[in-house]
Amino acid sequence: xxxxxxxxxxxxxxxxxxxxxxxDERGLRDYREIKIEQxxxxxxxxxxxxxxxxxxxLVGVKVATGEPFPDTPNEGVQTxxxxxxxxxxxxxxxxxxxxxxxxxxxxxxxxxxxSKAIDTEKLCxxxxxxxxxxxxxxxxxxxxxxxxxxxxxxxxxxxxNTKMPNYEIKDGELKIKQGYTPLPMKSHPITxxxxxxxxxxxxxxxxxxxxxxxxxxxFAFNDDGNICAxxxxxxxxxxxxxxxxxxxxxREKAAELRKKLDW
Amino acid sequence: xxxKPEKLIDKKGIRLDGRKADELRxxxxxxxxxxxxxxSAYIEHGKNKIxxxxxxxxxxxPKHLSLPDRMVLRCRYHMAPFSVQERKSPAPSxxxxxLSKVIKESLEPALFLELYPRTGVDVFVEVLQADGGTRxxxxxxxxxxxxxxGVPMRDLVVACxxxxxxDTIVLDLYDAEDKLxxxxxxxxxxxxxxxxxxxxxxxxxxxxxxEKAVNMAMDGCKKIYEMQKEALKTKYMVVKEVEE
Numbered sequence: 300x301x302x303x304x305x306x307x308x309x310x311x312x313x314x315x316x317x318x319x320x321x322x323d324e325r326g327l328r329d330y331r332e333i334k335i336e337q338x339x340x341x342x343x344x345x346x347x348x349x350x351x352x353x354x355x356x357l358v359g360v361k362v363a364t365g366e367p368f369p370d371t372p373n374e375g376v377q378t379x380x381x382x383x384x385x386x387x388x389x390x391x392x393x394x395x396x397x398x399x400x401x402x403x404x405x406x407x408x409x410x411x412x413x414s415k416a417i418d419t420e421k422l423c424x425x426x427x428x429x430x431x432x433x434x435x436x437x438x439x440x441x442x443x444x445x446x447x448x449x450x451x452x453x454x455x456x457x458x459x460n461t462k463m464p465n466y467e468i469k470d471g472e473l474k475i476k477q478g479y480t481p482l483p484m485k486s487h488p489i490t491x492x493x494x495x496x497x498x499x500x501x502x503x504x505x506x507x508x509x510x511x512x513x514x515x516x517x518f519a520f521n522d523d524g525n526i527c528a529x530x531x532x533x534x535x536x537x538x539x540x541x542x543x544x545x546x547x548x549x550r551e552k553a554a555e556l557r558k559k560l561d562w
Numbered sequence: 563x564x565x566k567p568e569k570l571i572d573k574k575g576i577r578l579d580g581r582k583a584d585e586l587r588x589x590x591x592x593x594x595x596x597x598x599x600x601x602s603a604y605i606e607h608g609k610n611k612i613x614x615x616x617x618x619x620x621x622x623x624p625k626h627l628s629l630p631d632r633m634v635l636r637c638r639y640h641m642a643p644f645s646v647q648e649r650k651s652p653a654p655s656x657x658x659x660x661l662s663k664v665i666k667e668s669l670e671p672a673l674f675l676e677l678y679p680r681t682g683v684d685v686f687v688e689v690l691q692a693d694g695g696t697r698x699x700x701x702x703x704x705x706x707x708x709x710x711x712g713v714p715m716r717d718l719v720v721a722c723x724x725x726x727x728x729d730t731i732v733l734d735l736y737d738a739e740d741k742l743x744x745x746x747x748x749x750x751x752x753x754x755x756x757x758x759x760x761x762x763x764x765x766x767x768x769x770x771x772x773e774k775a776v777n778m779a780m781d782g783c784k785k786i787y788e789m790q791k792e793a794l795k796t797k798y799m800v801v802k803e804v805e806e
Contacts (some may be wrong), residue, residue: 396656398663405660413764486679516761529763530746534670536757539780543704543773552767 311510316496316508323505324354326502328548330503331557335452337460345461345482349453352505353443355387356450358457359436361526362464362475362482367423367430375430379408381437381450384405386441406530407437408449410488410519416526417458424466424473431463433482444505447530449518453492455562487562488527491549492517495535500545502552516545520553522562564640570727577739579608582626583732586722586782590701599712603793605703607734609693614703618709619681633678637666639700641689661697665730668701668750668760669708672715683713694721694737701750701760706790710797716792719729719759721750722782724775726767731774743776747772749779 314532319327326431331352340346369422375453381404383391397406411417422431437455462479477509494504495511513535519528531537538544552553571577588607596602599615606612630650639661643649654662665687673683685707687700693799698721705719725735729745742747745765752759758780767775 398659401656401659402663410763413766436710446640463801474779521766525766526763527766529761530664531761532664532667534667536671536755536759537761538756539758539776542761542776545771546769554734 304507304510306508306511312507312511313497315452316499316501322507327499328502328552330552331505333452333556333558333559335456337456342465345457345459347453347456349449349456349462351443351445351449351452351503354439354445354449354505355439356453357440357443357447358450358453359435360457360461360482362434363434364424364429364433366458367427369521371419371555372427373423374419375417375534376432377408377412377417377419377435377520378432379404379411379435379437379465381407381439383439389438391439391442400530401491402530403436403450404448406447406517406528407435407454407489409528409530410451410490411435411454411458414486414519414521416455416484416486416488418485421483424468429473433458434460442506444507444509445492445503448490448492448503451488451519455487455489459484459487472549486522487557488518488521489553489556489562490517490522490528491552491556493545493549494535498541499536500541500548502548503518516542518549518553520550522557524550525533525556564714565603565741570742571730571732575730577610577727577732583730584781585733586785587736589786589789591706591789593706593797594791596772599707599711601707601709601713602802603703603706603710605699605706607647607695607699608734609691610689610696610699611691612687612689612696612699612703614685614687614700614707616683616685616704616707616713618683618711619678622680622682622763626772628680628682630693631679632675633673633680634658634682635666635673635675635685636682637662637668637687637704638688639689639697641692641696645689645692658797661707663698664762665697665704668721669704669719670760671757672705672717672719672752673708674698674716677714683708683711686737692737694735695748697721697760698723698748698750702768702786702790709794715755717752717757719750719752720783720787720790721748721760722779722786723748724779724782726765726775731778733778745771745775747775747779749783751783753784757780758804782783
């Protein structure tokens with residue numbers, strides 16, 4: 300997922316970070332400006348667009364009916380898919396999902412699933428036979444770094460915007476009625492990604508910083524500040540102290556975001 | 563599947579498979595098990611049975627994937643169709659694609675990639691039988707396979723998980739604990755460099771529990787690390803005996 304950045308510029312990014320500064324004049328622990336817009340795709344049951352600086356992610360939620368998994372017959376199904384569409388970056392290619400989009404989808408999925416954000420038990424229509432399936436499709440429209448946080452945020456915003464069709468069961472058949480109810484939600488996970496550049500930890504790395512950072516770590520936090528998912532990525536490493544430090548920073552940032560978003 | 567047992571840990575702190583909270587499953591490590599691979603390793607970690615093979619550094623195929631300034635490490639984590647209860651389709655699942663990626667990223671910090679420009683090393687991991695914690699056992703075996711192939715490494719990479727079962731932090735979860743437990747934290751570690759190269763988590767942990775789990779996993783890693791080194795030495799001890 301690398302793009303062309305001159306070595307001089309990469310060096311400059313590194314040197315600035317060592318001085319506690321960043322090329323886009325943020326502090327090491329600042330997020331870029333976040334804008335969230337909900338419900339912009341009328342055809343979808345829920346949708347949201349998140350702008351994280353210049354990174355832009357659109358998430359659409361579709362709700363359909365289908366069979367539950369055999370080991371959870373009383374629960375609805377949640378599925379997350381991510382598309383890195385070619386218009387989002389010169390490095391994205393059309394074709395089946397590559398490891399980057401699969402990882403992105405699975406990290407977003409894990410945050411929502413492990414925090415039990417969707418109340419899947421309320422999505423059961425007929426135990427073992429029919430449940431609602433919630434499809435969360437992450438569509439990256441512009442890649443300017445930190446797709447994980449932007450996508451996780453957009454996915455949650457879209458789920459909070461999702462309306463389920465009202466229904467009743469007549470003679471074992473599902474009948475859709477007039478009107479909608481909100482998708483039953485139990486918690487609001489927030490994911491924060493920390494990048495590591497020469498042993499310095501930075502919040503919300505953007506595209507060019509992603510070229511210099513040797514690894515990243517993403518933490519998803521529950522409403523009560525407990526950790527519900529983690530993913531380390533990139534080909535570098537962390538020491539235990541750095542991980543604990545990163546988890547502390549991420550926790551603070553998640554709390555800050557939660558306050559701002561009122562989730 | 564069997565019904566969920568009420569307790570995964572009894573009053574004396576003994577787990578369903580008879581282990582204490584901080585006890586590893588029995589491990590068996592063997593190096594140089596495949597004659598066609600440049601390096602290979604076999605691990606039995608509890609009921610996990612996993613083969614790993616390393617090829618290279620060799621010319622990249624396809625060629626355009628090679629990099630002008632360093633070597634490319636490729637990993638494929640794959641589960642045999644018969645390795646789990648329900649037959650698994652041999653086509654790579656999304657889970658396997660993600661695990662291949664995180665396993666690759668856990669091994670990369672151990673290699674001197676810049677010493678072998680334009681080349682590639684391929685690591686293939688085949689899970690023959692799975693019993694929880696396969697990604698960790700795969701990393702432990704893959705690192706041994708690379709070491710066995712003779713590619714210089716900064717350190718061996720060793721992996722082990724810790725997690726939360728019935729409100730207790732335990733080491734090295736097996737299948738039932740993984741599925742029924744509250745959280746799972748796989749960790750890969752290079753003990754000599756004090757570097758964590760893989761860290762994932764699912765489930766819910768407080769920050770304190772998380773710290774305890776990572777520490778416990780790292781302690782588990784250190785124990786397996788000794789066995790890894792022993793496995794490497796054992797191969798060459800055998801060679802010596804033949805020469806005499």
